[in-house]
Amino acid sequence: MITLSHVSKWYQSFQVLNDCSTEIAKGEVVVVCGPSGSGKSTLIKCVNGLEPFQQGIITVAGTSVGDRKTNLPKLRARIGMVFQHFELFPHLSVMRNLELAQMKVLGRGREESKERGMKLLDRVGLREHAHKYPGQLSGGQQQRVAIARALAMDPIAMLFDEPTSALDPEMISEVLDVMIALAKEGMTMAVVTHEMGFANKVANRVVFMDRGQIVEDAPTAEFFQKPRSERAQVFLSKILQH
Amino acid sequence: MFSNFDFDVILRSLPYLFVDGMSFTLLLTAFAATGGIFFGTLLALMRLSGLPPLSLPAAGYVNLMRSVPLVLMIFWFYFLVPYIGQWITGAPRPIQVGAFVSSLVTFTLFEAAYYCEIMRAGIQSIPRGQVAAAQALGMNYVQTMGYIVLPQALRNMLPVLLTQTIILFQDTSLVYVLSITDFLGAASKVAQRDGRLVEMYLFAAVVYFIISFGASRLVRHLQSRIAIVR
Numbered sequence: 020m021i022t023l024s025h026v027s028k029w030y031q032s033f034q035v036l037n038d039c040s041t042e043i044a045k046g047e048v049v050v051v052c053g054p055s056g057s058g059k060s061t062l063i064k065c066v067n068g069l070e071p072f073q074q075g076i077i078t079v080a081g082t083s084v085g086d087r088k089t090n091l092p093k094l095r096a097r098i099g100m101v102f103q104h105f106e107l108f109p110h111l112s113v114m115r116n117l118e119l120a121q122m123k124v125l126g127r128g129r130e131e132s133k134e135r136g137m138k139l140l141d142r143v144g145l146r147e148h149a150h151k152y153p154g155q156l157s158g159g160q161q162q163r164v165a166i167a168r169a170l171a172m173d174p175i176a177m178l179f180d181e182p183t184s185a186l187d188p189e190m191i192s193e194v195l196d197v198m199i200a201l202a203k204e205g206m207t208m209a210v211v212t213h214e215m216g217f218a219n220k221v222a223n224r225v226v227f228m229d230r231g232q233i234v235e236d237a238p239t240a241e242f243f244q245k246p247r248s249e250r251a252q253v254f255l256s257k258i259l260q261h
Numbered sequence: 262m263f264s265n266f267d268f269d270v271i272l273r274s275l276p277y278l279f280v281d282g283m284s285f286t287l288l289l290t291a292f293a294a295t296g297g298i299f300f301g302t303l304l305a306l307m308r309l310s311g312l313p314p315l316s317l318p319a320a321g322y323v324n325l326m327r328s329v330p331l332v333l334m335i336f337w338f339y340f341l342v343p344y345i346g347q348w349i350t351g352a353p354r355p356i357q358v359g360a361f362v363s364s365l366v367t368f369t370l371f372e373a374a375y376y377c378e379i380m381r382a383g384i385q386s387i388p389r390g391q392v393a394a395a396q397a398l399g400m401n402y403v404q405t406m407g408y409i410v411l412p413q414a415l416r417n418m419l420p421v422l423l424t425q426t427i428i429l430f431q432d433t434s435l436v437y438v439l440s441i442t443d444f445l446g447a448a449s450k451v452a453q454r455d456g457r458l459v460e461m462y463l464f465a466a467v468v469y470f471i472i473s474f475g476a477s478r479l480v481r482h483l484q485s486r487i488a489i490v491r
Binding site for chain 2: 064067069091092093095096097098099100102104106107108109110119120123124125168169172
């Protein structure tokens with residue numbers, strides 16, 4: 020469903036992505052990990068065109084992201100994205116956050132949008148918070164609303180950019196639970212995360228990045244048991260020693 | 262010391278001062294502020310567009326307007342607008358637009374430069390992630406600005422916008438150079454006619470002070486109420 024082939028990106032002379040190729044099939048869950056500054060967030064933002072790239076081709080459901088003729092807003096509306104810092108709209112209530120894009124982008128009516136929004140709030144366990152403003156919710160609750168907001172658009176795939184990195188430890192599992200449930204339902208997901216427990220549990224594959232390159236792209240069990248590259252071995256030994 | 266002053270003249274001229282004078286002042290302030298914020302926002306979006314054909318003219322306009330004295334602009338527009346009108350419509354004679362329209366155009370264009378800088382700061386104060394989130398949901402530029410960025414920028418900047426509007430309210434008194442009957446103009450006319458300069462100018466000062474000070478207190482009160490919980 021999502022294909023990246025030979026994607027490279029530069030910030031001026033600094034190369035952030037170096038010849039990255041991988042593929043995410045329908046219903047597959049892929050975890051992208053690696054040390055900070057390895058380009059994993061940049062890579063995932065290239066998938067829905069939030070970051071431009073200079074070389075290579077990315078296609079989502081057959082549509083080329085980098086093509087000038089591609090209607091990017093239309094393409095983005097079909098891909099859900101969850102950010103590290105939630106990025107709920109603070110001047111709108113939780114319900115308005117869920118309704119807005121459904122109404123303005125998909126052209127749904129208010130009743131339908133509200134109903135869909137309520138259903139998803141229910142799903143993430145926040146039905147009774149619909150009237151509140153994002154600032155009145157905890158980080159974990161905000162991130163769950165953000166997931167519901169993305170799901171309300173009925174996306175064909177979901178991108179997660181370090182969804183738990185800005186959360187207090189006790190709130191991480193409430194967000195991961197929602198994501199695990201989503202993965203088990205067969206949602207196509209690309210997840211940038213350091214949560215190796217999550218990767219172990221639901222990921223089909225793990226993509227390991229370092230210095231802008233995809234160093235390792237392996238089935239989950241294989242990646243954890245016998246990573247081929249030395250860099251992945253070092254990374255795993257550091258992250259799993261606790 | 263006030264024994265040979267006649268404060269009765271104020272009472273007698275109240276209807277003239279407020280019905281003719283103050284209503285003009287408030288109307289001009291309201292229209293110029295609305296137009297100024299509208300065009301100022303457009304200018305701010307142009308300046309921030311990152312497209313030189315848009316951002317350079319906008320920056321030039323703002324710098325020009327902020328470097329010219331307001332009185333000069335008022336004069337200039339009063340004498341020039343009729344000729345511009347003639348040039349645009351191709352009429353045989355300069356088009357007389359009247360003092361109100363002329364001063365409205367002047368103040369709108371002049372204030373737009375100041376409102377532009379306020380809105381620019383407001384737009385820049387919105388985290389980039391908000392734009393990314395709106396785009397990720399499939400919103401286009403107009404929707405992102407209209408539903409996400411500008412409402413937050415306006416709210417953040419409301420106190421500054423209102424403070425600028427209070428300055429505008431005071432500045433409208435400069436239309437007296439066109440002999441327009443705004444509040445100060447009306448007070449001035451009564452003062453000249455009845456020879457009561459001290460009384461009338463004192464009264465005008467008190468009225469300007471009460472309105473401006475009251476409004477700025479209101480802004481402070483508002484400031485604490487509209488803050489977005491983050």
